[in-house]
Amino acid sequence: MNVSTSTLSLTVADVDASRDFLCTHLGYEVAMADDGFASLTRKDAAVDIVLLRKGTEVLPAEQRDREAGGLILALTVTGLDAEETRLRAAGAPITMPLREEPWGERLFQMTDPNGVVVQLVEWAAPDHREDRDQEPAAHVVTPSSEDVTVSPNATMTGLASPGRGSAELSTWTVRMEAGATGPEHSISREQVWTVTAGVLEVTCDGRTQEVSAGQTLILPADRTRRIHAHEQAEAHVSMRSDGVASVPGTEGSRELPWAR
Structure with a gap:
């Protein structure tokens, strides 16, 4: 199997609200759109997103009324601190402040108007403590x-x-x-x-x-x-x-x- 691209499909109550949020704050662009539908993409490695209006007949009957509750859209980025500053200044709804986990993950979260949680993640530089432990405690320099x-x-x-x-x-x-x-x-x-x-x-x-x-x-x-x-x-x-x-x-x- 060869995966050429990845797409996340989200069922939401208000397609336009999520579309505007993702385009305004996260740089997504509209690839295709119709009533109750929007396909969004970016030019980098971010996952493509399809937004479907809740209740649309495109979905099987048992899925039409489900929404994207409990789902987290996680994007790994560079320059996390600058992104957090930019988004705060733009008035983005940051619902979990920037934090660092003990295992090195740095992240913060936003929530879009439909309750979709978007998480921006950056990994702290590895400590390499184990490598340092294997190095000599001091360097001896012998001029040549x-x-x-x-x-x-x-x-x-x-x-x-x-x-x-x-x-x-x-x-x-x-x-x-x-x-x-x-x-x-x-x-x-x-x-x-x-x-x-x-x-x-x-x-x-x-x-x-x-x-x-x-x-x-x-x-x-x-x-x-x-x-x-x-x-x-x-x-x-x-x-x-x-x-x-x-x-x-x-x-x-x-x-x-x-x-x-």
Whole structure:
């Protein structure tokens, strides 16, 4: 058996009222219509709907006076919160507010003028807790030659970053040879520099200070700085991973490849 389409047939007292409700609030379109009958469709995967007036002779005698009581028309959608806001603003009769079930189903309900319950459903993102339980509790990063960036002024070795397992932070080491001076620049995120060897001379917003091994310097975001090494020096740097660099007098910003 191959099912090509699905149609839900509803027997209601007022075909026009249900037709207008479904077309106005849920985007259905009339495919065919006649007195006491309407066939509705959408251009996506929603089930087609046929509305039949109660008592119509098209139905077998034992079905003519039955109505769609107890039936729920459930439509799985995306953007459930936005749909609930839109429908409330449009005055749709929301008869069960938005809720989330323990098994991950998020839903709310409306009731049309004939008592047909329409339920909009969205499934919460899976927790994957079981998968997480199988992952190691912590990541160990071992730098390789591919994580090293050499510039004319310094050598950066990437440690933690989104490309190497972290979610929010990037860390790297900086090695500067004696006499090296980095370019004047600013970074869009706060940086924390801990000098691990030698002494760095840091000029930030026109103020110059020396930071020796064992000391930590906090550089605020978007402040112009320049770093100079009188002697060979090394430092460990950390910042939020989305930080980018800007150079005075130039347009745009530049990513820090060792932080990605």
